[in-house]
Amino acid sequence: MANALTIVIVEQDKERALGIVDSLHETGDHKIHVLAEESGLSRSVAQLNPDVVLIDVTNPSRDTIEQLTTASSPMDRPVAFFVDRSDAQMTKTAIEAGVSAYVVDGLQMDRIKPVLDAAIARFQLFHRMRTELETTKRALEERKLIDRAKGMLMKVRGISEDEAYALLRKSAMDQGKKVADVAEALVTAAELLS
Amino acid sequence: MSLKIVKAGYMPLIDAAPLIVAHELGFAEEEGLQLELQAAPSWSTLRDLLAFGQIHAAHMLSPVPVASALGLLAGLPRLNAMMVTSANGNVFGLSGAMTKRLEDQGFAFDFKDAIAAGEAVAALPRPLRIGMPFVLSMHAELVSLWLSSFGMVAGKDFLIQAVPPPLMAAAIENNELDAFCVGEPWGSMTVERAAGSLVLPMAAIWSCAPEKVLAAREDWISGNPAVAGSLMRAVLRACVWLSDPGNLTMTAEMLSPDKYLGLSSEIADRALAGRFMINSAGDIRRHNDFLMFEGDGICFPWRSQGRWIAERLIERFGISDAYSAKDAERVFRSDLYRENLLPVGAELPLASSKVEGSLAVPTEVPTVSGTMILGRNRFFNDKIYDPGQ
Numbered sequence: 001m002a003n004a005l006t007i008v009i010v011e012q013d014k015e016r017a018l019g020i021v022d023s024l025h026e027t028g029d030h031k032i033h034v035l036a037e038e039s040g041l042s043r044s045v046a047q048l049n050p051d052v053v054l055i056d057v058t059n060p061s062r063d064t065i066e067q068l069t070t071a072s073s074p075m076d077r078p079v080a081f082f083v084d085r086s087d088a089q090m091t092k093t094a095i096e097a098g099v100s101a102y103v104v105d106g107l108q109m110d111r112i113k114p115v116l117d118a119a120i121a122r123f124q125l126f127h128r129m130r131t132e133l134e135t136t137k138r139a140l141e142e143r144k145l146i147d148r149a150k151g152m153l154m155k156v157r158g159i160s161e162d163e164a165y166a167l168l169r170k171s172a173m174d175q176g177k178k179v180a181d182v183a184e185a186l187v188t189a190a191e192l193l194s
Numbered sequence: 195m196s197l198k199i200v201k202a203g204y205m206p207l208i209d210a211a212p213l214i215v216a217h218e219l220g221f222a223e224e225e226g227l228q229l230e231l232q233a234a235p236s237w238s239t240l241r242d243l244l245a246f247g248q249i250h251a252a253h254m255l256s257p258v259p260v261a262s263a264l265g266l267l268a269g270l271p272r273l274n275a276m277m278v279t280s281a282n283g284n285v286f287g288l289s290g291a292m293t294k295r296l297e298d299q300g301f302a303f304d305f306k307d308a309i310a311a312g313e314a315v316a317a318l319p320r321p322l323r324i325g326m327p328f329v330l331s332m333h334a335e336l337v338s339l340w341l342s343s344f345g346m347v348a349g350k351d352f353l354i355q356a357v358p359p360p361l362m363a364a365a366i367e368n369n370e371l372d373a374f375c376v377g378e379p380w381g382s383m384t385v386e387r388a389a390g391s392l393v394l395p396m397a398a399i400w401s402c403a404p405e406k407v408l409a410a411r412e413d414w415i416s417g418n419p420a421v422a423g424s425l426m427r428a429v430l431r432a433c434v435w436l437s438d439p440g441n442l443t444m445t446a447e448m449l450s451p452d453k454y455l456g457l458s459s460e461i462a463d464r465a466l467a468g469r470f471m472i473n474s475a476g477d478i479r480r481h482n483d484f485l486m487f488e489g490d491g492i493c494f495p496w497r498s499q500g501r502w503i504a505e506r507l508i509e510r511f512g513i514s515d516a517y518s519a520k521d522a523e524r525v526f527r528s529d530l531y532r533e534n535l536l537p538v539g540a541e542l543p544l545a546s547s548k549v550e551g552s553l554a555v556p557t558e559v560p561t562v563s564g565t566m567i568l569g570r571n572r573f574f575n576d577k578i579y580d581p582g583q
Contacts, residue, residue: 038361038364039364039365039368039370040368040370042355042356057235057239057242058235058239059235059236060235060236060358060360060361061236061358061361062235062236062238062239063236063237063238063327063328063356063357063358064355064356064357064358065238066236066237066238066328066329066356067329067354067355067356069268070266070329070330070511088269091242091246092246095239095242095243095246095248096246096248100238100239100242
């Protein structure tokens, strides 16, 4: 296929890498390589001679990839890459989504765009999933704390579960805090005193 | 009065201290700023966050703004160095295998003599693969300058490879590198983990090299002159505070928590004090001017420093005639420094450019209001750099 590109994905997490590969395949019959090893990264990338390299913006090895975009001496040419920032808006969107894309100089934007769009969408999805996971985790922890605080109040003051919760809520409102924060303070204090 | 929010990024390194101290000790707040600090995972990402406006200012490698004026940052906007925030701070070291070769030749490992070290390193097998954090860095400029003066050609006799400092020890153990140049604590930590040795502090190549700068986009500075001025004053106060040896222990404690560097305070303390473990046997060497934050004109962004960096970059990358060192030096904003720091009594030299490498001892020079002392300024080969007009 004329539109096929050679794409390198630098990603340690296997699941994530597979997700990216899947979404890129939907945009064409590309030749895709996943590099998970940090060691020998610049050599491996140079050998594959890709058209596009995708790497998570939070990956410290970005600086290693970045090196391939500059010549090592005036006599040399960059190994293969050039950071194509011809479309600044696209680059900005990509970075906000959490992916940086290195594209070989001179490639037509219409060949690259579907690939970058797919990568950006995938990284936005990762970002959303991570946020959701963190929110769920926090909610679970808060629930556990509130349950423990309720239990302590029920035992010490001999009140019902509903009354215990109402007490926590009132205390939180009076202090301008979250119920979970009051519960945490109570649990910590109880641990210190016991 | 509500505070102006300024988002500033940094790499979690010892020399990020000026921004961290400006926030922690309330210097920023006293200037009417709420400094929101954000650590970056790599220099490329920090540069992009700044270039695309997600942060307003950053702790940055001094060659990066100069590179932006020489077309080396393809398509990114022009960045400025508002002031220098630290001088020196890097070390050059060798892998275990290369250390062994030098030991067998009876090399002294005095951690001082750049000529003896250069001759010894030039006699090692070529090409010498040298790891450093980023291609556009004082690390790369000084290593290139030093080794090329011993007849080694970049790209042929020595290869510069960008490796994130935390991965440096692993790269040496995997035999991907023969040498490395990094800031502390990574030099000592690399030696500890990979059984190599430290050969020289980079201050032995240039005794007061501008290492990190406070950088911002040129258009952000011109659009927000008052905020930029407040930020510079807050950071200068932090640099002055950091230059007092009595504050060293407190600085180490301040940098140590996970939200900043995530290092034990002993290691941070050792790096701040310029004490190194030069080999895995635990030998310690000291270097007094290892890392400096202020005093002796360090924070002043000299045009001649910008010009020196620009000329080095032009030589290293073979940059086209469309760009000139004379234009690029202007990203070192001595004009802005004068304008914003005069009211707080900073020492302002009469000249904005100086001959680099010409001071064997600290020397008095005229300022706008009297005199000031400039620190020792020497290159390893006693060459003098005159930026001209």
